[in-house]
Each structure stands twice: as C-alpha cells, then as structure tokens.
Amino acid sequence: MHQTNKAIGVLGGTFDPIHFGHLRLALELYESLDLAKIHIIPCYQPVHRKLPVASPEQRLAMVECAIAKERALYADAREIHRGIPSYMIDTLLELRQEMPHTPLCLLLGIDAFLGFASWHRWQEILEYAHIVIAHRPQYQLPTTGLIADLVKKRLQHDITSIHNNLNGTIVVRPITSLEISATDIRKQIAIGRNPRYLLPDDVYNYIKQHGTYSISQV
Numbered sequence: 001m002h003q004t005n006k007a008i009g010v011l012g013g014t015f016d017p018i019h020f021g022h023l024r025l026a027l028e029l030y031e032s033l034d035l036a037k038i039h040i041i042p043c044y045q046p047v048h049r050k051l052p053v054a055s056p057e058q059r060l061a062m063v064e065c066a067i068a069k070e071r072a073l074y075a076d077a078r079e080i081h082r083g084i085p086s087y088m089i090d091t092l093l094e095l096r097q098e099m100p101h102t103p104l105c106l107l108l109g110i111d112a113f114l115g116f117a118s119w120h121r122w123q124e125i126l127e128y129a130h131i132v133i134a135h136r137p138q139y140q141l142p143t144t145g146l147i148a149d150l151v152k153k154r155l156q157h158d159i160t161s162i163h164n165n166l167n168g169t170i171v172v173r174p175i176t177s178l179e180i181s182a183t184d185i186r187k188q189i190a191i192g193r194n195p196r197y198l199l200p201d202d203v204y205n206y207i208k209q210h211g212t213y214s215i216s217q218v
C-alpha cells in the first residue's frame, strides 16, 4: 500500500487530572514509534466508569496547561465539544474521515486494554486504527479469552507495520513505569497533601486556582 503520512497517536482518557503517567506514556510512544503527533482526547463523560470530579471544561483546560509547551502533543477537544458521552469507535471514525491516508494508533495503558472487550463495538476498532499497548511490568496480558485471541491474531513485533498500514495491528511497547493515578492525586489534594512531582506545576496551579478537588467533591 502507498502512503505518505506518518502515523498519529490517539490517547483518550478522563484526565481528572492529567499527570506525568499519561504524559510519559505519550512522549515515550511518540518517540519510540516515530509518530507525527499525539492527540490527547479527554472524554466528555466516561461510559465505563463513574463520573469525573472536574467538569469537562476543567479537564480540557488542565490538558491544555500540561502540554502547552510540547509540540508533539495536541489537546483535541472533539469529545468535549460533542457534549454527550461518546465511544472511542465514533472518535476513530471521525479521525479516519478527516485523515483518510494517515495510520491511526490508539494508545492504551495495559490496564485499559485489559477491559477492551467491554468497549462499544470493540471488534471494529482495528478496522480504523492500530492498537499500541503501553506495557507496565506489574500487568500481564491474558493467555486465554477474547483479548488473548485478539492479541494472538493481530500482534506484530515489528513496528514498521503501523506505518505501512492504516490500521489492524497490535503492538506492545514498554514504557517507564510510573505508579501515578488520578484518583490518588485527587485524594491527596482533598486532604491537603502536596501532589507536586506527580503532575505538571501548571496543572497543580490550575487546580489550586479553581479549587477543583476540594474535600467535598472527591
């Protein structure tokens, strides 16, 4: 297949708030996969989990603060602007229409990938994108079941397949393991602890300014 465009990455999430675990995942995969850009896409409202504490606009603003100085990363507000809970398949369909000749790589932490078979129209996702699993040593891919079967069929060890094809392969890449979670950051802030060094200072300043995670909200 002939293609001219470099692959782009798509990192969806709640980002309540965005932290260095998310940012290292994005930057490390950007570099190791030689991606053109990574779209960081905060969801309006997650479909599979409880409601976020910060509003969609606040979570988007925190993503924008976090990546303002990083040209590799782009804050993509499409799901927030849609204003309804949306599924990743819809977002990928939209991106595919906008970029018909660009390979798309859906970036997932391995913890998120383990729940992949519960996603809306999950079997179709590989028709629109590749899946890149960011591996962290404390998690294992299953050896039996739907996810294991999918990985067996689609896993490639050579990353050239993500640049030579628009979609359809799964690759697993190691990333630096940072045990940071948004839930834990919110709890720390709510009890008055300092979350510095877990997330960018600009994001923490935004949280302080807006009182985003006060004890009554978390």
Ligand code: ATP
Pocket (backbone or CB within 6 Å): 012, 013, 014, 015, 016, 020, 021, 022, 025, 107, 108, 109, 110, 111, 112, 113, 134, 178, 179, 180, 181, 182, 183, 184
């Ligand atoms: P929470 O703690 O509330 O569950 P979270 O920190 O896991 O939130 P999400 O917005 O749900 O954040 O995650 C978005 C994506 O980032 C998912 O693919 C998830 O696997 C990945 N991710 C989250 N935390 C880390 C981390 N510390 N290291 C690498 N990837 C991460």
